[in-house]
Amino acid sequence: MSYVTHYHASYTVSLPFRLISHPIFMTMLPRLQAAMTWYYLTEGQPKGPIDVAELERLFQFGAIRLGTLIWRQGMSGWTSFAEAFQRAAVKCNVCKQLVPQEPIIRYGTMTICPDCRESFFAQIREGLAPDLKAIYGGFWIRFGAYLIDMVILFFMRVPLQIAWQIYSFSLMASITTQYPRIFPFGASQTFWIAYGIYVFLIFLISFAYYVFFVGKYGATPGKMAVKLRIVRSDRSKVSYWRAAARYFAQALTNFTIYLGYIMAAFDSEKRALHDYICDTRVVKRDA
Numbered sequence: 063m064s065y066v067t068h069y070h071a072s073y074t075v076s077l078p079f080r081l082i083s084h085p086i087f088m089t090m091l092p093r094l095q096a097a098m099t100w101y102y103l104t105e106g107q108p109k110g111p112i113d114v115a116e117l118e119r120l121f122q123f124g125a126i127r128l129g130t131l132i133w134r135q136g137m138s139g140w141t142s143f144a145e146a147f148q149r150a151a152v153k154c155n156v157c158k159q160l161v162p163q164e165p166i167i168r169y170g171t172m173t174i175c176p177d178c179r180e181s182f183f184a185q186i187r188e189g190l191a192p193d194l195k196a197i198y199g200g201f202w203i204r205f206g207a208y209l210i211d212m213v214i215l216f217f218m219r220v221p222l223q224i225a226w227q228i229y230s231f232s233l234m235a236s237i238t239t240q241y242p243r244i245f246p247f248g249a250s251q252t253f254w255i256a257y258g259i260y261v262f263l264i265f266l267i268s269f270a271y272y273v274f275f276v277g278k279y280g281a282t283p284g285k286m287a288v289k290l291r292i293v294r295s296d297r298s299k300v301s302y303w304r305a306a307a308r309y310f311a312q313a314l315t316n317f318t319i320y321l322g323y324i325m326a327a328f329d330s331e332k333r334a335l336h337d338y339i340c341d342t343r344v345v346k347r348d349a
């Protein structure tokens with residue numbers, strides 16, 4: 063409207079609204095939309111024009127699929143049926159076609175449509191299937207991610223540690239004048255309460271770090287750095303609750319003197335103990 067607002071602003075701005083909201087125009091609107099002419103590409107050839115109803119019929123019939131390119135006047139270019147009509151779709155990793163989200167088969171991190179199912183599993187039987195080892199994150203890459211997280215957490219704890227040092231030294235200075243040579247066992251109740259809070263906050267930092275990143279992004283910054291992602295066995299996202307459970311399960315794995323991690327080296331899906339407990343897998347993000 064900017065091109066007319068300089069002159070007769072009140073008149074020119076209000077006119078289109080009156081026109082659009084007019085009952086006659088409102089009754090015409092669905093018909094105008096229905097009359098819009100669509101074209102679709104089949105075997106590289108444009109077909110059409112057809113109306114929306116016909117387009118929908120062809121889609122139901124299967125002549126137009128989610129990935130079929132369609133166009134009508136006013137659109138900047140050919141676009142998939144799924145995109146133009148906002149239908150949920152995923153890409154089949156075998157035929158590279160856009161297919162409906164259901165029913166779909168997942169294998170590793172691969173998505174396979176029903177049409178490709180038979181040939182894909184025939185390939186697996188012949189040993190031509192993609193290497194599963196290339197899909198799951200192994201021991202060393204996960205260890206690398208763990209070290210990165212440890213370094214990040216170390217720096218996140220620094221302010222708290224400095225605060226604790228200052229507090230405990232000042233307390234020690236005041237206590238030693240009253241109770242010489244028996245610190246810290248003769249320390250005040252205040253000291254032990256403060257120490258409890260300090261230990262809890264140290265725990266809370268790593269717990270919150272883990273649950274936030276895994277629940278929101280499916281990976282801690284360490285795992286993101288090495289392109290790993292934590293998923294459920296069905297490749298779905300890990301919830302905040304499951305992330306929290308996995309944090310404690312991981313603590314249990316640590317309790318096994320890391321034997322729970324070494325398990326991953328012998329498992330076909332490279333599951334560590336906490337992956338068994340929480341029904342999770344660590345996969346490569348781009349696999």
Ligand SMILES: [Zn+2]
Nearest residue numbers: 154157175178
């Ligand atoms: Zn397919």
